[in-house]
Amino acid sequence: MSHISVLLHETVDALVADKNTGIFVDGTFGRGGHTRLLLSKLDENARVYAFDKDPQALAVGAALAAEDPRFEIIHASFADLSEELKARQIEAVDGIMADLGVSSPQLDQAERGFSFMHNGPLDMRMDNSQGLTAAQWLLKIEEEDLANIIYQYGEERYSRRIARAIKAAGEMTTTAELAEVVKQAHPKWEKNKHPATRTFQAIRIAINKELEDVEHFLPQAVDMLKPKGRLAVISFHSLEDRLIKQFIQKESTLPEDHGWGLPQKQVDTRRLKKIDRVKASEQEVKQNPRSRSAWLRVAERLAP
Structure with a gap:
C-alpha cells in the first residue's frame, strides 16, 4: 500500500495561514506528501527543511531536493530540531x-518488521542503520521493565502475563514468532483487533523513543517559532495526543496567581494560542481507514 498523507490539506492550510513565503519545517518527512503540498503554496524565496530517520524516506527526500532548490532533507530526529536548524544559521x-x-x-514492508500482519525480521527500527533491533532489545530488557512498557505504551491490561511469556520464549527472530507468543498469552482479545496490536505498538514506541522525541521536540518547536508562526501536529494514539494537548494547554494558559491576596502584577508566561483541533472527515476515513484515529492540533506562537 502506498502512503496516503493524513489530514493533508487541513494541516498545510493551518500551517501557512495567510503566508506564501518564509521558512517552514516538516518534522516527519515520511514520503513527502505534506511537504510537497506546502511547497506548492510557497513562493520562490521560501525554504522548507524536513527531518526523517528512515533511510527510504531520506532517499525520497534527496530526490525532491534535487528537483526543488527550496527544499532540504535532514537525516535526524525532530528531537534535534534546534541543533540542526541552528547549524544552518536558522x-x-x-x-x-x-x-x-x-x-x-x-x-506494509515485511522486511521492516513493524507489523504482525506481514511476517518478517523482528526489527521495528525507524532508522535501521543504527540501534538495537526489537529482537535484540527483547533479549536484553528485564521482564518487569518490559511489562511496564507494554502497560504504559500499549495500554495493555494483560502486560505482565504477556511480558512473562515473551521472556520465557527466549530468542525470537521474526514478527510472526512474537505475534504468536503474545496471542497464546493473551486471555481476552478485543473485537476486530489482533491480540498483539498493543504489544507491538508498545515495543515500537520504546525502541524508537517516540514519546521521548515528542517531549523534546515540542518545547524546541515553540522556541524556534516566530510570533504568529504556527505549530501543527498530527497524532494517532491517545498517549501522543495527550502529550500534545497538555503541552499546548500549559503554554496557552495563564499561570495561577499565588499572591496570597497581596497586590502584585501577574506575569504572563503564555507562549501559544490554541487555534484548532481537527479530526479526519468521514470521507477521508472511508478512503484511508488509517486516518480514523488521527487528530490534528494547531497552535500559534504569541509575541514574547
Whole structure:
C-alpha cells in the first residue's frame, strides 16, 4: 500500500495561514506528501527543511531536493530540531508541522518488521542503520521493565502475563514468532483487533523513543517559532495526543496567581494560542481507514 498523507490539506492550510513565503519545517518527512503540498503554496524565496530517520524516506527526500532548490532533507530526529536548524544559521521559522504516524510502507514492508500482519525480521527500527533491533532489545530488557512498557505504551491490561511469556520464549527472530507468543498469552482479545496490536505498538514506541522525541521536540518547536508562526501536529494514539494537548494547554494558559491576596502584577508566561483541533472527515476515513484515529492540533506562537 502506498502512503496516503493524513489530514493533508487541513494541516498545510493551518500551517501557512495567510503566508506564501518564509521558512517552514516538516518534522516527519515520511514520503513527502505534506511537504510537497506546502511547497506548492510557497513562493520562490521560501525554504522548507524536513527531518526523517528512515533511510527510504531520506532517499525520497534527496530526490525532491534535487528537483526543488527550496527544499532540504535532514537525516535526524525532530528531537534535534534546534541543533540542526541552528547549524544552518536558522534562528526562527514561520511554521513547523509533524505527522507522528508510522508510514504505510513501514507497516506494509515485511522486511521492516513493524507489523504482525506481514511476517518478517523482528526489527521495528525507524532508522535501521543504527540501534538495537526489537529482537535484540527483547533479549536484553528485564521482564518487569518490559511489562511496564507494554502497560504504559500499549495500554495493555494483560502486560505482565504477556511480558512473562515473551521472556520465557527466549530468542525470537521474526514478527510472526512474537505475534504468536503474545496471542497464546493473551486471555481476552478485543473485537476486530489482533491480540498483539498493543504489544507491538508498545515495543515500537520504546525502541524508537517516540514519546521521548515528542517531549523534546515540542518545547524546541515553540522556541524556534516566530510570533504568529504556527505549530501543527498530527497524532494517532491517545498517549501522543495527550502529550500534545497538555503541552499546548500549559503554554496557552495563564499561570495561577499565588499572591496570597497581596497586590502584585501577574506575569504572563503564555507562549501559544490554541487555534484548532481537527479530526479526519468521514470521507477521508472511508478512503484511508488509517486516518480514523488521527487528530490534528494547531497552535500559534504569541509575541514574547
